Amino acid sequence: MSRSRKAHSWRPLKRTMNRTDLPGLYIHIPFCKSKCPYCDFYSVTETDRIEEWLQALLIESRYYRHDFGTFDSLYLGGGTPSLLHPRQIEKLITGLRDVFTFDDPAEVTMELNPDDVTRENLAFYRSLGVNRVSLGVQSFVEEEVRFLGRRHTSRQGVSAIEAIRETGFDEFSIDLMYGLPGQSIRTWGSILKEALSFSPAHLSCYQLTVEGDTLFSRMAKEEKLKLPEDSRQADLFVYTSEYLTGSGFIHYEVSNFAKGPETLSRHNVKYWQHTPYLGLGPSAHSLAGKKRWWNVRDVDQYLESIHGDHIPVGGFEDLSSSQMNLEKLLFGFRTMWGIDVRQIIPPPARETIRGLCDSGFVTCHDQNIIPTLKGYLFADKLPLMVS
Amino acid sequence: MKHIRNFSIIAHIDHGKSTLADRLIQYTHLVEDRQFRDQILDNMDIERERGITIKSQTVDLPYVDENGREYELNLIDTPGHVDFSYEVSRALASCEGVLLLIDAAQGVEAQTLGNLYAALEHNLVIIPVINKIDLPVADIERVKNEIDDELGLDPETAILCSAKEGIGIEEILKAIVERIPPPTGDAEKPLTALTFDAQYDSFRGTIVSCRVFDGTVKQGDTVRLMSQGTTYRVEEVGIFRLPREPQKELTAGMVGYIIAGIKTVSDIRIGDTITLDTYPALEQLPGFKDVKPVVFSSIYPIASDDYQSLFDALEKYKLNDASLVYQKDSSAALGQGFRCGYLGLLHLEIVQERLEREFDQSIIMTAPSVQYRFYLDDGTRLEVDNPLHYPDPGSIRSSEEPYIKASILIPERYVGVIMKLCMERRGVNSHMSYPTPGRVEVTFDLPLAEVIFDFYDKLKSLTQGYGSFDYEITDYRESSLAKLDILVNGEKVDALSILVHRDNARERAVRVCDKLRDEIPRQQFKIAIQGAIGGKIIARSTISAYRKDVTSKCYGGDISRKRKLLEKQKKGKKRMRMVGNVEIPQSAFLAALKTDDE
Ligand SMILES: Nc1nc2c(ncn2[C@@H]2O[C@H](COP(=O)(O)OP(=O)(O)OP(=O)(O)O)[C@@H](O)[C@H]2O)c(=O)[nH]1
Ligand code: SF4
């Protein structure tokens, strides 16, 4: 492990690295053509409700028009945003621009599914101000793509990337998934290599996990699906980081890599900094100050609320300072910004911090502790060791 | 005085004592129907949950016979479990007769015999009652044979009963009145009242249960506890209804209670005689044998700063359970705690559970031990019930461990497996007798240490529930002992040490190491667990490191859930104890106890 620790000892980057204090806006587009067996994002397949949803969403947006000031990021996520007709995307974006103020330039990201991608659509998105796209490729290996229940083929993944590049989107991100049953480091290595051949500005590499209420979780319970053991997962994780950082990427969050300081996902970074964000659409979460709330996770209930003229909020929490602390630790050990010890109250004991350094989980820089790669590997555990 | 009857219900565990008590209570309309609940005398939460009686309960039943004659029938429901057999002998001392229950399906079992002998020692009238005759598997003829052959009682005197269905209740009440003699005694003589129980009441102090043999006691009297010489002013006397009912006086022959400003249960010795200070008796009544703890284990607070709170909780607990003994203890791994002595493993479990639930303590309990004796070179004798006090092995000349006489009743077909079990447990000196055809009573001398853990469970499972077991501690015998130390990542964890018989040491060590491997959660580094005797490693196991503990996604919708999970884990962590850099959960400290492949 000592080898990887060295490979990862970057210096803390300047606070300005695509981190801003302005709020972000997230739109949850809860529609997919079919449900992928590993995915527990909220989405439904009744695409005939899109229009109704769109109307409702624009009504919802107006409830918040005075609350957030200027946004400097807009993120269209889901679900499958690219399932919307380009005209609907237009209606959505212009509608939001009517209601809210955006900084110029704002980061405007849209998630795409490879089988929806066409050059015309891409060009149209660009004309609407979309300047960053995130493509759900998952794998370049045909069997893997099929195992993951994706609608596209590996070939479609490749041609989608080519289309994106040709349309002039320099800032594109590719989503990949590793830790599939039986996946060897070699296979995964070849996938990463292929991804890099397209010079993406950003990569998200997710370990396949069995989540809540999904087909995979039911299969796992019946022992029809067995994911690799944690030592193999750890090997894959370390390999990913070493390979990508070796190719010049910044491993700025557990699953996220950026080609350079300016290509971090500005929007996603807000989630890890307690920067305010507003989430619209079913199941979307929002944060303002110490208050977090979330919308109902159900399209029908969502529509019903809006039609009944009340906000579709499903729950909220007022974060106590100890909860804020815990979240700071949670984020800190997952991201390259680490933890400013002075912001943790009560501050962790000096011996605890020294223990973390000595065990190679973090490096210490004055009042900052920055997770190493080994730290990332235990990011869910470390908050418990500190608090 | 003619119209009083004092009796206990005794039986093997689960034969239906408390259920029969229910029917008798209902028959005499002591509680209104809508206030009634099953096993009404089992009033502790833990009794109700486990469906067993832990403490004897006394209740006075007003009964009118067919001729209109009024009686006070004083019933004492007793526990059936061996750990609490002292409760039975105390109850018997205040009675003239007993109902001896026998489950019609199970027949005579080990404690049926044990309790019968105890009743015979007190010269009590015995009314055999065959209970649960409603069960489809009831075999009344067989049970009658057993009553004849194994108990030596006249089977014709047995009453058939179903406590559940209320069959035979009237006949039982009649038999109590007709067969059990009324108490004798002289109300004019100096007071002699035998204290057979005491309960703590936070408003009234100690409520002393007693049987008045001679004399009279009333409110305002000054009474003297004869063995201690302490005196108290009587605030109230009365009888046990549901609830208590004050009386003008208690006189010879009655069973009732005295409240006299006695602060704690420990201020009174059960078995002591109460007399009047101004008109004292000359002689005390024969009391009881002291109840001595049989198993010992230490209790530590999970968070070391909770020591004081644990101390307070134990003090409060003790108010109501004088049979628990404890003293300070301290361990290098776990800090300050207490060494406790219990009547048996069930008692230990009950103390643990009540401390956690009623007194809100998070505790670590160490492996139970018996009390060993060591004879040292300098001629001293050491009694050691705590592995931490194991003497320097070089100075030990000889050592001894306590033995029991076990009597086991089984159907003949199980003789082979039970013999094997007892031999494995170092049993010697076996005897067999055949009280009735097809049934065997096996007796064995066994080291107590071998039976306190899972012997009873093993016996039950090997005999499909047909076997039963009773024991008494007999003597100490020479035995070769050793201290088994457990090392976690090379560091000795003193609270995990146990004293073992040398011949069993390796096997025991292997099992403890394996059990710990299963109990201790994987951590980021490899954990080596070793069992050692005097520095020599005799067993080992390893817990492989887990190498990754991080979830992939953490976006807006995940954060709250993740934080809540962390909050939950933080709470769980409070149930762990750091030993060196290894987190050891509470349950691991009892791992030595769970030696079987459960
Ligand atoms: N079928 C049947 N079940 C009975 C009868 N009497 C008691 N039981 C059941 O036997 C079980 C034990 O009854 P208890 O009255 O608690 O037995 P106990 O002798 O007081 O038990 P301990 O106090 O723990 O020794 C319960 O499940 C009762 O419902 C009976 O006459 N018939
Ligand atoms: S992975 Fe994407 S496309 Fe598949 S179900 Fe989830 S949101 Fe829809």
Ligand SMILES: [Mg+2]
């Ligand atoms: Mg009972």
